[in-house]
Every structure is written in structure tokens, then in C-alpha cells.
Amino acid sequence: MAAPSLEPARPATLRLAFAPNLASAREVSVAIRKFLAEQGVAEKELFSYELCIAEASNNAVEYAEGPCRNLKPIAEALFTPTQIELRVTDHTAGFTLLERLPPPSPMTDRGRGLFLIQSVMDEVRYLRGTNENILVMRKKRRAERIPAISPKDGPSDFPSLEDSHRLLAECKIKMAKMADELLLRTETLSSVFRCCSELGRIDTNSEIFEGKLLVDLLHLTSADWYILRMLSPDGRKLLVAAASEPDLASEPIGFPAPGEKAIGIEAAVASSQTAARFDNRDSPDPSEPLMAVGPVGAGYVCPLCFGGKLVGTIAVGRRSGDFPLGRLQDEVIRAFAEFLAIQALSHDRRKTEVRDRVVARELEIAQDIQHLLLPRALPQLPGFGLVGGWQSAREVGGDFYDAIAVEGESLLLMIADVMGKGVPAALFATTMRGLLRGLAERSSDPSQLLCGLNRLLYKELSSVAMFITAQIVLVDMRTRQLTAASAGHCPLLFIPPGRRHVSSMPIRGLPLGVKSHTSYPHHVASMGSHAALLLYTDGLTDTRNPAGATYGQQRLKTWMQEEMIPGRSATDLRDRLASELNQFRGDREMDDDQAFLLLTEDRTGGTRRPFAADQITKLRRGSFLFPANS
């Protein structure tokens, strides 16, 4: 591919045929000088070109012989910005042009003309023909000779030398600025990339910011201090997250509420989400937090926001007050600010995601524990139905029950509520259930069992300031006698013999884990001819309806009285109670776990449902879970 030419496609040309005499030759050289002057050739150059044309034209006149003396020689000038070519066509016999003529002796009168032409021009060629020869004289033009506007012709494509110098100087300044800008942007990008590469290895926002990034920012903006403030999680304060020097880590600044006046430049910048310059010399306000950078400190405060969400502020500057801040520095600081905001936001998001994953995993584990906690099947005695129900306000709860068949026709029933919910509560429940099973092998006395449980659990419970309310009832089916003891638990509800009213059996006793040595008095009662017994946790009576009213013990007693009538199976009653409680609650969220154990006369036999393995795995909040064969 040909190199691009700066020359116009056609040079400006003047071609003059002139009468073969010296006076005409003189006129021609004057005309060509004028033509070249019009093309913008500088005055000091014109002399040389005029001289060359004059010499060649004179020769063309002087050396013509014979009939050729009447032929008109031709003088031409071809002008382009990079070259001037002069041609003179003569009708002489011609001569042999030596490559380069030596300077003629000053004492001779010959050979000066050609010598002058060769001295002045870059290239001289003599094209010889028959009675017609052409002397071609060329001179390259240097850039600084590109010149001048001819006022007669109006604006030219070629500026004057002075203009060219000015343009060149301007171009140099522009290029230097562009190079600086490019360097600064490259450095900014490099810094951002370096920071990105470190992100995976560090944990906290302040580590991100205190790392190389902010040091790079100082370097790039010629600043000597920085203060990074982050908005507190409650959005009320701007806390120093990082500062170039410890003395700049000043007190938190209040973030103004809507309509409230911002105190200090950083708060104003955060509030308006608009960057601002400051110079402590302009407004020496001692209450201004940025006075920490000194009485003559100056700088720039930029909000950290992304997608309209404010994260904090970054302030940079110089303690000396001489902080040059041009468009470029402004852009660099803004770029850093945006990057910091994105990092802070994405870091918070990552933290939340991790926390959510941890919580989800914790709940999976908790559900597994819960499955272990509830008895897979409840022991049954002929003529009686024992059922249990449980639902938790969360995926795992601290309410639980158990039933153990003991010697003869007796059942040991236990219900408990571990203070608190979630995994810790469930862990204590599991422990307690195991302990009870162990203790029950040696004794079935409710008082002794509670004493034993308290003794074994006290240390662990008190060390985490937790306690458990529990109730243990020994039911002797043969004598229809109830022996109950309670550790701060809700009263036992039952229907005594010969009565239709439901009685509650309030028994004193401290919850487990409150006191290391305590006794649990027991209470003995008889069941009526139609046995009806309900052990429950306070989640039942504390159930609230959408209006906020609690279900209460009285409603529970009424339900028992009305629903626990002869002929209804235990499972039927269980479903009715679950339905009753859920209906009362309506669409209100559960506040607390619920658990109950219900014993009734049940001669229906075959109504007991087999336990379905998937019943527990499909457990959902707000639906009762029932053990097998209950």
C-alpha cells in the first residue's frame, strides 16, 4: 500500500512562455517569484527561486542559436506544500550537466549560474532533447517553511509558521495531558484489579479499604490523607471505617434524618449525595470534624453510593491545603468511590448470603433433632387411647412430651417446655428425654424423677441461664389414679370422678435449672369413670387470635368439657383440638411452640393410625405433628 501523500493531487502551477530576450526572461522570473509568494512561500526563500529561474531563463535566451533563437523558452513553477519544482524549457544545443559543480573561481566569469542553481536546489536534472531541453530544479520544503496565509486569497489550508508553532505546542500539551490521563486511568484500573484479586482472601470491609486501594488513591491524587466513613447498619451514623493516620479516626458523625440539618461537610455530602471541596482556611469552624486534618488542610469529599444507595463517604486531601483538584482527579476519586460502594454493598450481600446458608443448614440439623425428640410411637394400654400433638413456631422447638410404659398397667407421661426456642432448646429437650428414660428404669415416682432431672441438668442449664418447665404424671390404669409432680409447668387438666367439670391440678415446684437442690411435691387424684386427661404447654393457652386475644385456660377447659365425651376416640379428639387451636389462631403467625398429651377412655380399638414415615419429614410450621399409633 502506498504511503499517504501530503501533497495535493495537483500542484499549483504557473507556466509562462516568454520572448527569447533577457528583458522577457527577467519579467518571467519576477512573475514566478510573485506566483510563489502567492502560494505562501516565505520572502527569504523567494530570492533563491527567482535566482534559479533567472539563471535558467537567461541561459535559454543567451545560448539559443540559429532559427531556435526565435523559439520561445518556457518557464514553469509547480508548487506543493512539500516541494517546489521549477522548469525551464530551452531551445539550445544543450550542455552536459555534471552531477555537482565545484565552486567556480572568483576570478572567472563563467559557470556561476549553474553552480548557484545546484547550490540552492536539492535536485537538478537536465533533460536533453532535440532542440528542446528541460532543466528541472526541485527543492523539498521543510515543515517549518509551510507558511503563510495570503491575505488576498482569504484563509488558506496552510497556517503560518507562527501558527504552526503554536499548534504544535498546543498539540504537545494536549498529548502530554492525554498521556497523563491515560496513565492515571491505567493506574486506577490496576489498583481496582489488585483490590479485586485480594477480595477472596480478606473478610471485612475495612480490610478491603485499608489495603492497597486507599493507598493507591492517595498516590494517584497526590493526596496525603484519607478518611473513609461507612454508614452504620441503623443508617444513623457515619463511622470511620479507615483513615490514613490514627489521629484522623474521629468520632462518629450523625447522619441527618430527612429535614434535619447536616453537621459537618461529610454529613452534608452523605445527605445530599453530592461531592464537595473544602478548605479549612475558608471556614475555620472548630466543630467541623474535618478540622482534624489541620487548620490549613484542604480536600475533597465524595459520597459512596451505588444505584442511589448511600454506603458512606470518602474524603481525601492534603494537610498543607495545596490540593490540586482538576477534572481528572475528580473523576479518579469518583471512580474509586463508586468501586468502594459496590465492594461494600456486595460484601454485605455476601455476608448475608453466608448467614442465610448457615441458618438454613442449622434448621436442617434442628429438624433432624426434632425428629429424634418426639417419640416415634406412644405406648398404649387396653381400653385407653393416648395421643400427642406438637407444633412449633419455628422449624424446631423446645416443647416436647414422652410416654413410658411402666410396670403393671401404668404409664409415665411427661411434658416439658424448654425456655427459648430453636436449636439450643431442642438440644436440651433431647438430653432431658434421654435422662428421663434412664431415670425411669429405677423409679416411676414423678417427684423423684423431677428431682433427678434437676440435679443432672442444673449445671448445664444455669451456665447458659436457661430453664425447663416440666410435668410428670404417673397414670395407674388399674386404680385410675394419677400421681403428678410439676416443675413450674402449667396445671394438669382432668375430669375427676362423678363430676362433669374439668379440674386443674396446680402443683408447686420450681422449673428445672433454677435451683440446684429443690423438691417437687406430688399430688394424687383419681380419674372419673370416663378418663380424660390433658397435659399441655403454655403455647396452647397463649395462642392468640388475629385480634390479639389469648386462647386461655378457660377455653381449654370448656373445650375438654364439651368435646371429651364418651364414644370419641383419642385420635378424633386430638384432631379436634388441633383444629380448634388452629381455627382460633386464624392467619396469625404462631408466637410459641405447642405440645399436648391427651389420654382418654377409648374402646374403638382399630381407629389408631399407623405411623407414616413421611409424616415427620413433611412437617411444616403451623401444622400439628402426631406420633405414630396415636
Place this chain on the structure above:
Amino acid sequence: MKIERDGERLCVSEINELTAANSSNFRDEINSAMTGATVVIEIDLSKTLFMDSSGLGALFALYRATIKREGVVLRLLNPVPEIEQLLELTQMQQLFEVVRR
């Protein structure tokens, strides 16, 4: 062109150009103006803006004429830079006393 005679001094001035077209005339006029009393010939080139090799030839001819007349001094006064360069290029400044006043 103006020629003034001031005793032994001959002053030539107001020469706009010295070229092939006028150099013979220049030479002839000065030769005519020279007398036996002429000791100094001063050519004022301050107004001369163009000169070609024929003009240089005319000056060379004048130089030879002065050589023939022993003791006659030829001075070129105040040439413009272009003419001075031309004299240097052709080494002819060696032949004349070039004076700036």
C-alpha cells in the same frame, strides 16, 4: 540607478536590481563615469533586492577594471542579506571591500 562623482570618489546608488537584463548598461555607465582622478568607487547595494550571475559578472568586470587602474578601491556598501550570501557563496566577497555603514 544614480551615479555621483565627488572628486576622486564615484558613488553608484539606487540600483534596484542587477541582472542579465541591465548588467551591461550598469557596466557601461560606470566605465563612462570613471575618470583618471577616480580613486574610490562605491557601489551602494542597499536598495538592490535582486542580483543574478550576470549581475555578479558585472561586478567582476568592474573589479577587473579597477585592477587595471592601480590604486583604485572598489567598495560595496550595505548589501542586503540575500546579496551578501550570494557573494559569499561565489566567494566573490574576497574581491571587494564590503562595507556596512
